[in-house]
Amino acid sequence: EVQLVESGGDLAQPGGSLRLSCAASGFMFGSSAMKWVRQAPGKGLEWVSTINSGGGTTTYANSVKGRFTISRDNAKNTLYLQMNSLKPEDTAVYYCAKTTSAKPQGQGTQVTVSS
Numbered sequence: 001e002v003q004l005v006e007s008g009g010d011l012a013q014p015g016g017s018l019r020l021s022c023a024a025s026g027f028m029f030g031s032s033a034m035k036w037v038r039q040a041p042g043k044g045l046e047w048v049s050t051i052n053s054g055g056g057t058t059t060y061a062n063s064v065k066g067r068f069t070i071s072r073d074n075a076k077n078t079l080y081l082q083m084n085s086l087k088p089e090d091t092a093v094y095y096c097a098k099t100t101s102a103k104p105q106g107q108g109t110q111v112t113v114s115s
Contacts, residue, residue: 002026002105004096009109016086020109022079022096030074033099036081038092039108046092049081050099063089086113 008020020036036048049060049070058070069082079096090113095104 002098004104004106006094006096006106006109009094009111011112011114012086013115014087014113016113017082017084018086018111020081020083020094020096020111022081022106024077024079024096027098029077034072034079034096035099036070036079036094036096037104038090038094038111040089040092043092045095045104048094051079083111086111088113 003025005023006020008018010018012018031053033050033052035050037045038048039045047061048064049058049068051058051070051072055072060068067085071080072078081094083090090111093108093110095106095108097104
């Protein structure tokens, strides 16, 4: 059974930083491309970033490019999202997922950016 547990969300000030983690189990994490998506209040899911199985190829939504960095540690079965220069519009529940998944399977982690 695929299990994805996101953590690291918090209240942050504009311009601040947070690091999200996603602990994966129940599937071949090291062979799976992964993504982060987010859902802001009252809005649909928005793709944020993708990383290939080896970690050498990453892509980002224009809204986060240059501010967020996706990475992974296959030895620890963990996906990360380093979020810098946070903006109020980054406020959302963040989910990790396999790129082949249409919907997130974890509970997500809340990120709130506010002064």
